[in-house]
Amino acid sequence: MTTDSAREQILATAEELYYTKGYAAVGMDELRTKAGVSLRRLYAAFPSKDDVVQAVLARRHAQWEAGLNGAVEAAGEDPRDRLLAVYGYLESWFCSDGFRGCAFINAFGELGGTNPEVAAIVREHKAAFQRYMAGLVAATGAPALLAAQLSILAEGAQSTAAISADPQAAAQARAAAETLIDAAIG
Incomplete structure (x- = not known):
């Protein structure tokens, strides 16, 4: 080997x-x-184990970004469709075998209070997602605040789906996102 x-x-x-x-x-x-x-x-x-945890989180971050980018790109050119593709990506993830929530939220819950490096990695991952959403929102011409609102919906859907074992949290978040998007770009 x-x-x-x-x-x-x-x-x-x-x-x-x-x-x-x-x-x-x-x-x-x-x-x-x-x-x-x-x-x-x-x-x-x-x-050390910390090195393994950090490498696993880096790997998960790369997987998350590749999957999310792929889903958004597959949605085409319409900015609204691209934003909503985020929730379609979440739904397919939530329906996958062995879905147990967000690895970053899990890591933060277990280690974030005692491991500043893990806390920093998790915060950066979540900040990267918010920046990504901000870019998608900017393409619609909607106010920047919409990115934070849509990010919160996505994050809440992740936690809800993990706890309830119900992938419908993604569809519910998408419906709320449609309302927010339509109100913002109306």
């Missing part, structure tokens, strides 16, 4: 374990065993 393939195997395994069991519940020994790597290789790739 090459260094790159071992690193990828460790990250994929850590992502799955953290998402299903929680960040605090998974130790390095369990990660090593499930990833099928030696302890030496694990620590060579990631000197």
